[in-house]
């Protein structure tokens with residue numbers, strides 16, 4: 001039953017032991033520190049015994065004494081920082097302009113130098129300070145998602161209120177949560193189809209953003225810029241998403257687009273959109289490889305997808321499947 005067993009030299013067997021608080025001294029970096037440590041005592045003969053767990057605790061107590069005397073942030077506080085600001089250990093190191101593994105080592109118990117400790121102490125105490133670092137140094141982070149997640153957590157800490165993520169951001173968050181390998185190109189197409197089919201079923205648009213008729217299909221420019229560093233690679237996925245932000249209808253339509261269209265690559269979806277009226281009409285006579293920032297009007301999108309819904313006799317969002325299959329079979333013939 002008792003996990004607290006160790007070998008007693010005196011009793012020549014494994015024994016229970018108890019821990020007694022004692023004042024101890026230890027040397028660290030050439031200086032002696034006094035601290036409250038523990039000694040393990042054999043439950044049978046009362047002699048002192050060795051217990052690895054107690055030794056670890058004493059070492060930590062010595063380090064804590066060092067930290068307290070030298071004004072170095074406590075390990076407990078260091079460990080709280082990533083959770084508090086919803087940021088990984090490595091991204092935090094990069095954000096602060098440190099070596100990628102520096103913060104990880106501090107979490108493992110390494111003693112931070114005073115200068116770094118002061119930064120961590122201030123981050124721990126002042127969310128506003130952290131937020132200013134996050135904004136200033138977000139370019140150091142490898143992913144936009146890491147920045148957004150951390151910003152949301154920090155703003156919540158500061159104001160107690162959730163950031164008013166726009167609808168398109170919520171849709172993107174959900175897409176990144178559901179689709180494990182969605183590229184920037186595929187993301188653009190997914191947003192376009194969600195916007196179009198949402199209109200077809202609900203007679204209103206899900207988000208206000210407009211897309212442009214670029215060479216490779218409809219593109220939401222601001223979102224393109226946000227994820228352009230991923231190029232042709234999948235965007236880092238979100239680990240969690242609160243799906244309660246969507247109504248039942250929103251979720252049904254988004255889920256159907258994910259299931260029936262996001263299964264195709266960005267390139268295949270590009271072929272789909274290249275054969276659809278909104279993109280074609282907006283491009284007009286432009287050569288295939290000509291840059292264009294012409295906006296695809298919401299009217300064109302609404303009109304087209306309403307007609308699609310009618311033509312394919314779609315009764316529920318699940319019926320988007322019929323359209324996707326026809327588009328796919330056409331795309332391989334051409």
Ligand SMILES: [Zn+2]
Nearest residue numbers: 008011042045
């Ligand atoms: Zn003993």
